[in-house]
Amino acid sequence: MFKKRHPKVGSRPGTLVIPKQSPEPRIHAIRYSPDGVTEEDITDVERMSQAFDEGAVTWIDVQGFGDRSIMKRIGEIFQMHPLLLEDVVNVPQRPKTESYTDQLLFLVRMVRRTDDDELDMEQVSMVLGKTYVLTFQERYGDVLDPVRRRIRSGKGVIRTHGPDYLAYAIADTIIDGYYPILEAIGDRLEDLEEDVVMNPTPELLRQLNQIKNRLVNLRRGVWPQREAINALVRGDFDAISDEVRIYLRDTHDHCVQTSEVAEMYREMVTGLMSTYLSSIANRTNEVMKVLTIMASIFIPLTFLAGIYGMNFEHMPELHMRWAYPAVWLTMLGTAGGMLIFFWRKGWLGR
Amino acid sequence: MFKKRHPKVGSRPGTLVIPKQSPEPRIHAIRYSPDGVTEEDITDVERMSQAFDEGAVTWIDVQGFGDRSIMKRIGEIFQMHPLLLEDVVNVPQRPKTESYTDQLLFLVRMVRRTDDDELDMEQVSMVLGKTYVLTFQERYGDVLDPVRRRIRSGKGVIRTHGPDYLAYAIADTIIDGYYPILEAIGDRLEDLEEDVVMNPTPELLRQLNQIKNRLVNLRRGVWPQREAINALVRGDFDAISDEVRIYLRDTHDHCVQTSEVAEMYREMVTGLMSTYLSSIANRTNEVMKVLTIMASIFIPLTFLAGIYGMNFEHMPELHMRWAYPAVWLTMLGTAGGMLIFFWRKGWLGR
Amino acid sequence: MFKKRHPKVGSRPGTLVIPKQSPEPRIHAIRYSPDGVTEEDITDVERMSQAFDEGAVTWIDVQGFGDRSIMKRIGEIFQMHPLLLEDVVNVPQRPKTESYTDQLLFLVRMVRRTDDDELDMEQVSMVLGKTYVLTFQERYGDVLDPVRRRIRSGKGVIRTHGPDYLAYAIADTIIDGYYPILEAIGDRLEDLEEDVVMNPTPELLRQLNQIKNRLVNLRRGVWPQREAINALVRGDFDAISDEVRIYLRDTHDHCVQTSEVAEMYREMVTGLMSTYLSSIANRTNEVMKVLTIMASIFIPLTFLAGIYGMNFEHMPELHMRWAYPAVWLTMLGTAGGMLIFFWRKGWLGR
Amino acid sequence: MFKKRHPKVGSRPGTLVIPKQSPEPRIHAIRYSPDGVTEEDITDVERMSQAFDEGAVTWIDVQGFGDRSIMKRIGEIFQMHPLLLEDVVNVPQRPKTESYTDQLLFLVRMVRRTDDDELDMEQVSMVLGKTYVLTFQERYGDVLDPVRRRIRSGKGVIRTHGPDYLAYAIADTIIDGYYPILEAIGDRLEDLEEDVVMNPTPELLRQLNQIKNRLVNLRRGVWPQREAINALVRGDFDAISDEVRIYLRDTHDHCVQTSEVAEMYREMVTGLMSTYLSSIANRTNEVMKVLTIMASIFIPLTFLAGIYGMNFEHMPELHMRWAYPAVWLTMLGTAGGMLIFFWRKGWLGR
Amino acid sequence: MFKKRHPKVGSRPGTLVIPKQSPEPRIHAIRYSPDGVTEEDITDVERMSQAFDEGAVTWIDVQGFGDRSIMKRIGEIFQMHPLLLEDVVNVPQRPKTESYTDQLLFLVRMVRRTDDDELDMEQVSMVLGKTYVLTFQERYGDVLDPVRRRIRSGKGVIRTHGPDYLAYAIADTIIDGYYPILEAIGDRLEDLEEDVVMNPTPELLRQLNQIKNRLVNLRRGVWPQREAINALVRGDFDAISDEVRIYLRDTHDHCVQTSEVAEMYREMVTGLMSTYLSSIANRTNEVMKVLTIMASIFIPLTFLAGIYGMNFEHMPELHMRWAYPAVWLTMLGTAGGMLIFFWRKGWLGR
Numbered sequence A, B, C, D, E: 001m002f003k004k005r006h007p008k009v010g011s012r013p014g015t016l017v018i019p020k021q022s023p024e025p026r027i028h029a030i031r032y033s034p035d036g037v038t039e040e041d042i043t044d045v046e047r048m049s050q051a052f053d054e055g056a057v058t059w060i061d062v063q064g065f066g067d068r069s070i071m072k073r074i075g076e077i078f079q080m081h082p083l084l085l086e087d088v089v090n091v092p093q094r095p096k097t098e099s100y101t102d103q104l105l106f107l108v109r110m111v112r113r114t115d116d117d118e119l120d121m122e123q124v125s126m127v128l129g130k131t132y133v134l135t136f137q138e139r140y141g142d143v144l145d146p147v148r149r150r151i152r153s154g155k156g157v158i159r160t161h162g163p164d165y166l167a168y169a170i171a172d173t174i175i176d177g178y179y180p181i182l183e184a185i186g187d188r189l190e191d192l193e194e195d196v197v198m199n200p201t202p203e204l205l206r207q208l209n210q211i212k213n214r215l216v217n218l219r220r221g222v223w224p225q226r227e228a229i230n231a232l233v234r235g236d237f238d239a240i241s242d243e244v245r246i247y248l249r250d251t252h253d254h255c256v257q258t259s260e261v262a263e264m265y266r267e268m269v270t271g272l273m274s275t276y277l278s279s280i281a282n283r284t285n286e287v288m289k290v291l292t293i294m295a296s297i298f299i300p301l302t303f304l305a306g307i308y309g310m311n312f313e314h315m316p317e318l319h320m321r322w323a324y325p326a327v328w329l330t331m332l333g334t335a336g337g338m339l340i341f342f343w344r345k346g347w348l349g350r
């Protein structure tokens, strides 16, 4: 279900709506250059303005929006446009790329599996400046630890590039996170494929509906990302160097592929649902056949028995010696005839 | 249901068709500048021409079209093109942006919930001039009080901007009004999701159909708005300053998001409807199973009882001592056999 | 059903196929300028070339194509391209705008309700020249009388504009004619909405199918018009002045709106059809419940009665004093048990 | 079913795959100018190079590809690109227009009705050179005789135009051939519309499926033609004169119209299919009602009769004088009650 | 099911994920010019750099990625961008064309039938350099032997063209491989068409679902190829000569045609599935008719027999001489009446 924090209708643009249950902001800064890395937990928001360094890239990660005054202060320190700050805080927004003077806003949708096997989708907002990347997340925790490790270890090229590469690395990592989720759904579908024919319970239908809703959500998270990233690849924004654009091309590929796979899975779920309906119809047909066969065989016989259970005085058959066996023979004949009839119809022997 | 006041076929362009039950026009003017605000209820339409002031922004709000001569006179005072005035009065038109000499026409669809929980959609027409914004509404009441309060209080930037910002503020407030409506529908769908499997009554189907029609209406209200606002964002019209275009970009985002959510909900309703059909089929299947089991067990037994209810003279079994218990045993055996058969088929035990 | 007069396969381009039952041509000319109006029924086709006047606009309306030689002669007099004339006569063509040297061909689809409540669609072809508009209709009668009255009365601006305005007025009037048709369909759908749940007869389904086909036809009539009119609005053709282009923008709006409404209604019909299917399934379910309840209660009781109708010599129960009432009690108990079972399943009490 | 001759995977480009059962090539040349016409059956392929004449248009028609060496030799004589010749011979290709040095390849799909009322679709390939048109057809026979007659008779403008007009005339004639086919399908659908409600047999469903497949095939044949012809109309190719482009505009209209009609019919078939399903459900419902009414009335009565057929010694009712008529009254009352119940449910009297 | 090897979330760009079960790389080089061909199995990867020759084209084919260090070394020798190498190894990627400095990456999806009649889809990656084409395949074996034979034999034009023609020949051969697969599916569908009406078993539905999934997979393999090849045809990349672009146009045609055929077959499967559902409903209807007829005829008769099986003392009919035959007559009459009723309803006689 789509749950959007929306400000009271008619609020001033830039009105922040802190998501309920969003915890206190935790601010962490990583400053790196080819020469080294320094990290700092920023507890006093005013220190943020001193977290920078000429000739270094600074990644400031803000997790939790639970203190309105801090969020507003961050907006002031980094001279963010009120609408930019609103998009960061009033989650979820549609993934997009938007340029402001000196800053590029880049919204992506992160997906993770929760402990009780639900999907947790969270907006990660990046503000890309000349020498820094700010990231904002509504809740603690993310999938970005590998990026942090790459910075700390200095392996790969990340420390030798600018903040645009860092933004790429973050977006790429988030999009990569869609693959294991989709893979798990694919495995689940493979399992359900058999059940739908063999064991079509209402519970199964409920599960299919649930998977379908998840796929719709996933696709809605990744689909607008395509366009957002494509705008960067095309070179609409100066803040992205040509070299990083080649890297973003790769991320764009993955957006396209994941949304295609989500779409394909969704069609499969639709197919399974209609198979489910067919299976029910089939089963009703089976049930009806059993009833029809049983009733069609015994109802005439019972009628015959009923005839000779009548108490009329003048029923000559009752006194004939071979009448009883003759009735049995007639009955067996009738039953046999019905069986042959059903056999020919293909209703017996399945 | 789409209810459009349309002029008699072949009327002259500019023919006004006053909506039935549209009340007497109430005209209210708010004139503001960074220095202050003055308000006035305009009872004599001729006073409208004097409501302006150099160096101030004037918002004249006309609610109710119930007096043709007043509407025509307003058109004359503001030198509106007859087709512009027609679009304002002959509601609903498709949301759009259209430029005329010196004026920009901007139609948006406002949605509110009525007291009896219906959706009330109403066209709000804005005419944006050099120093003024005219708004027109078919009925009294709207969602724009927060905008009026912002003007009066002088908080935020609204008093320091021109009429283009006012037009933005009005459009933005109207679009924001879609969120609580969609949220309520989303909550309702969440409730219905369970009922559809557990309690699939025709009444439920009626409700789903109703929700679907509402979503179609909402989407039809907001979808063409996207294009209308995008034209402003792209800068097709001079009357909109660059700064306000950045604000309109935010409103555009919300149009896209609300129409996507409406679309997503509509797909969910479609899914629920097909689940409903499956549930009915499932229930019929259940009913048939009960019938088949009962009939298949007792019909053969009744036949057996019928046999020994026959009155033939020569039925040796009737005189055997153990025949009666033997028949009972046979019957129990038959019934047991049927039960095992049904158990194996999985028709028992749920 | 689509009924197109098509020439024999392989005919020369320009081959005219007079629609069957198209009556004798009736030709009527209206010549007007700001100063006055003169009208004339033209009985001799050769007089057409003298119907013109410098400084005046002439509207020549041809109704009925039932005389090939007259149609050909008109083509010669006005120097029409053979393909233009073919498009005029071999109706219906797809609505379109097409330019020829000195002439603009403008095809629109007119819709009217017939006396027996059917839709009557007819192509109205306009040939727009420097000082004239020719209109062609397959059958007598149209919705254009209001335009004629506006010319005669001199009210409005029509007499002060050129032939492009006349063409606009004709097209606009024709498109306006879609609104009452759609409104009637909308009212009809509102009525059927209840019947589909309450009284789902095959006749109802037939009516829904019929409405759907009408909507498809309406949409096919109006949809290509959008593009045809848009080409004029965009200014692709010199024959349309800037002022008239503003008027055509209004007509374009109406095309878009009517085709959207037709589309929306069509979706509603589809929804009603699937509701219809659900209703049938529901009813079958109801029927089955009644059968199952009746059969499940009485079949076991009948079996019991059958038992004690057997004629075995040695059936001790038969001679017991309380056996008969005991059987009754057993039967009532069984029936009560079944009723409780069905009650729990929710099959009783609806 | 789509039957495409495809070369062995990995064959060299230009590999010809002669369609099975394609007969020996028959080559016929028509050479015409405003002054006259000469025709010739070409039996020796080498003579083809001499079939031309300065100042005349030559149409060489090749029917049947059943001799690979002849086909190859034709390719050499006319200096065709190997891929052009491949497209001509390895039918069917998608309809398209493609330019090669000095030649324009123009593929269209011809449709005819066969004697046993099947659709016969055949690719007609045109190679348009400076002074000639080559046409190629897999099988003997086509719909082009009217074009040949127009050339021979010299009526119309065909003899005064170049080969581009001839190519137009051929394409136009082929597209015109779709109309009678569609008309026949439309008539058939009108007939089936009633049967689907009144007489929904599986045979009917088979016929609907067959019509649907035909419509899909027709649409696949004509849809890509639109783009192919539009490319010519737009003037992408020099070989087409401005005048002929106006003629092709007409053919383009017909492509659009026929594909729209095919699409509309396809939607109607889909509608009929779902009506068919509804009809079946309706009929099952009817059947069930009869069963339920019969069973619900007689099963309780039979039970009652069973009660008094029991052989208990102590059944006081058996000895009462009015018991028998009382039972009859009870039975009639029960039956009457049931009938009233069913009447109220609306199950009787349909 | 979509099975994508994806690197651990957050890995560095360029991280290679060797597909499980991908065997040891086998490297084969073919070097050819108009003058001759030399071939070589390259066992030491370092020799690759010497496999080239000025004035010759070299095709190096790498099958199997099962040795990470070799794959990395190949990347270094050919100075591949890390992302290019990642796309080659981390299969499947979406088919695409991408340019890097001095190299063009061209991904296509190859399809083959496996021995147990499954579809085997495999990515073939081509890296097109100035004088060479590198191809990469995850598993041994491909459909490219005909291309190798054409090089060796020197027939056709392949040896006289550059590496761009070789890339074309490979892509063309792979796309050609879709035709026999589609043909087999088409034949299968033709067979199933009858079964669906005659013998609608759940097994059949399973097969239809399987075919549908295959068609979806095929279409997903070939659809993005269209765009990839079209980019080459349009001339976006210098590495492709004008002459080869004409050849690629042919391959593009085949991509369009195969994806259209796959789409058409998919629609046919959908149609068959809904026919299947109709068939089941039809069969249930048939079953119900038999039951209803049997029950409706015999239940009233059994009731009648039950009446005269009652043991009341005072039942005058029991003692009448003609009562028994009269009952028989009544019964025959009732049965006859029911039969006529059913006959009129059309339930008998088929």
Ligand SMILES: [Mg+2]
Pocket (backbone or CB within 6 Å): A007, A011, A012, A013, A014, A015, B172, B176
């Ligand atoms: Mg806002």
Ligand SMILES: [Mg+2]
Pocket (backbone or CB within 6 Å): A093, A094, A095, A220, B257, B260
């Ligand atoms: Mg969204």
Ligand SMILES: [Mg+2]
Pocket (backbone or CB within 6 Å): A063, A122, A137, A138, A139, A140, A141, A142
């Ligand atoms: Mg987080």
Ligand SMILES: [Mg+2]
Pocket (backbone or CB within 6 Å): A172, A173, A175, A176, A250, A251, A254
């Ligand atoms: Mg990635």
Ligand SMILES: [Mg+2]
Pocket (backbone or CB within 6 Å): A183, A184, A186, A187, E001, E002, E003
């Ligand atoms: Mg998987």
Ligand SMILES: [Mg+2]
Pocket (backbone or CB within 6 Å): A250, A253, E083, E086, E087, E093
């Ligand atoms: Mg990649």
Ligand SMILES: [Mg+2]
Pocket (backbone or CB within 6 Å): A281, B281, C281, D281, E281
């Ligand atoms: Mg059903």
Ligand SMILES: [Mg+2]
Pocket (backbone or CB within 6 Å): B007, B011, B012, B013, B014, B015, C172, C176
């Ligand atoms: Mg109007």
Ligand SMILES: [Mg+2]
Pocket (backbone or CB within 6 Å): B093, B094, B095, B220, C257, C260
């Ligand atoms: Mg609208």
Ligand SMILES: [Mg+2]
Pocket (backbone or CB within 6 Å): B063, B122, B137, B138, B139, B140, B141, B142
């Ligand atoms: Mg209002």
Ligand SMILES: [Mg+2]
Pocket (backbone or CB within 6 Å): B172, B173, B175, B176, B250, B251, B254
């Ligand atoms: Mg807003």
Ligand SMILES: [Mg+2]
Pocket (backbone or CB within 6 Å): A001, A002, A003, B182, B183, B184, B186, B187
């Ligand atoms: Mg909600």
Ligand SMILES: [Mg+2]
Pocket (backbone or CB within 6 Å): A083, A086, A087, A093, B250, B253
């Ligand atoms: Mg925003």
Ligand SMILES: [Mg+2]
Pocket (backbone or CB within 6 Å): C007, C011, C012, C013, C014, C015, D172
């Ligand atoms: Mg023609």
Ligand SMILES: [Mg+2]
Pocket (backbone or CB within 6 Å): C092, C093, C094, C095, C220, D257, D260
């Ligand atoms: Mg049409």
Ligand SMILES: [Mg+2]
Pocket (backbone or CB within 6 Å): C063, C122, C137, C138, C139, C140, C141, C142
């Ligand atoms: Mg008429």
